[in-house]
Amino acid sequence: xxxxxxADIEAAIPAKYIVTTAKGDKPAPxxxxxxxxxxxxxxxxxxxxxxxxxxxxxxxxxxVNHFNKASCPRNDCDYVTGSTVPNQAAxxxxxxxxxxxxxxxxxxxxxxxxxxxDQFFVRYFPILGRDFGLGALGIIQGLLGAAVLSHHxxxxxxxxxxxxxxxSCLNILLGLAYREKSKSIRSIRAHHAAKKGxxxxxxxxxxxxxxxxxxxxxxxxxQRSDSTGSSRNGMGFGRQGEKxxxxxGYYVREPEESVPPYAPKPREPKNAxxxxxxxxxx
Numbered sequence: 001x002x003x004x005x006x007a008d009i010e011a012a013i014p015a016k017y018i019v020t021t022a023k024g025d026k027p028a029p030x031x032x033x034x035x036x037x038x039x040x041x042x043x044x045x046x047x048x049x050x051x052x053x054x055x056x057x058x059x060x061x062x063x064v065n066h067f068n069k070a071s072c073p074r075n076d077c078d079y080v081t082g083s084t085v086p087n088q089a090a091x092x093x094x095x096x097x098x099x100x101x102x103x104x105x106x107x108x109x110x111x112x113x114x115x116x117x118d119q120f121f122v123r124y125f126p127i128l129g130r131d132f133g134l135g136a137l138g139i140i141q142g143l144l145g146a147a148v149l150s151h152h153x154x155x156x157x158x159x160x161x162x163x164x165x166x167x168s169c170l171n172i173l174l175g176l177a178y179r180e181k182s183k184s185i186r187s188i189r190a191h192h193a194a195k196k197g198x199x200x201x202x203x204x205x206x207x208x209x210x211x212x213x214x215x216x217x218x219x220x221x222x223q224r225s226d227s228t229g230s231s232r233n234g235m236g237f238g239r240q241g242e243k244x245x246x247x248x249g250y251y252v253r254e255p256e257e258s259v260p261p262y263a264p265k266p267r268e269p270k271n272a273x274x275x276x277x278x279x280x281x282x
Contacts, residue, residue, distance in 0.1 A: 027185045035178075035186035038134075038170055042141070043113050045164035049144060050106040052157035057099040059154070060085050064092045084151040102144055109140060133182045135175025141168035 063083035077087045085095040112121055112128035122129040127136040145165030148157060174182055184190065 027181075031185050035174065035182060036188070038167070038174060039113055039186060042137070042167050042171060043110060045141070045160070045167045046106045046110045046113070048160035049148070049164050050103050050110075052148070052153075052160040053099045053103045053106070056084065056148075056153055056157050057096060059083060060092070060095055060099075079152075084153065098147070102147065105140065105144060109137065112137065130183050130187075131180060133175040133178060133180045134171040138168045138171030138173075138175055141165070141171065 060080075060083040063080050064085055067080045067083075072087070079085060080087055080091070083095075085091050108125070108128070111117075112125070115130070118130065122131065126132060141164055145161045145168060148161035149165065153161070178185060
């Protein structure tokens with residue numbers, strides 16, 4: 001079997017997962033590790049934001065239930081005591097709706113970081129899909145963190161929002177540095193495919209065969225001819241087909257002629273006469 005080359009690995013990996021630098025080199029391993037560490041921190045920050053939003057919403061509901069308007073002199077309290085609910089018409093409704101929207105956005109961002117479902121984000125939320133960088137993700141995370149930090153919250157919610165805001169700043173910087181290539185560099189699927197390798201393609205010359213001396217330009221020309229001629233008829237089993245097979249490292253061996261055991265014996269024609277026996281010599 002022919003040796004697997006770098007061109008084979010590139011051909012097996014989908015084009016959307018292949019990332020090259022300006023010089024055409026593959027990304028360094030430390031870039032893959034660093035971007036995935038940032039992804040882990042981002043997932044952790046979003047999970048903490050989701051949990052803290054549930055805690056804050058529960059505290060707000062309890063504070064509204066125990067709120068006594070008589071405790072506010074001349075009813076000039078801007079917020080319900082011990083909560084983030086404004087003391088105004090439908091204040092509790094908007095406060096709870098705000099927390100629900102934050103939780104929903106955190107779930108969407110979590111799914112985009114995990115990469116599932118991929119086609120859903122590519123079609124309906126392209127800025128969170130694989131074709132965009134980390135800048136848009138960092139901006140949304142920063143908005144969520146700022147929305148929580150703009151209220152007086154407990155220490156757990158304060159620490160979660162501050163942590164997420166810090167990660168959002170890091171994602172924005174990485175988005176500016178790597179642009180649309182950032183998600184492709186940190187792709188685990190592409191990393192495993194490049195590390196595992198693939199089987200050789202049909203264009204690889206066999207060791208010691210007639211195609212061993214084919215240059216890269218000739219191989220590219222053969223690949224282009226294969227792609228353009230896929231809609232036409234093949235070369236068949238004649239000399240042209242045998243010649244093309246030998247150029248690609250294949251050998252055509254003619255089968256040995258043999259009669260199957262179940263073949264009937266040849267029949268004698270009806271008009272055939274029996275041979276005349278030779279006279280005996282005395």
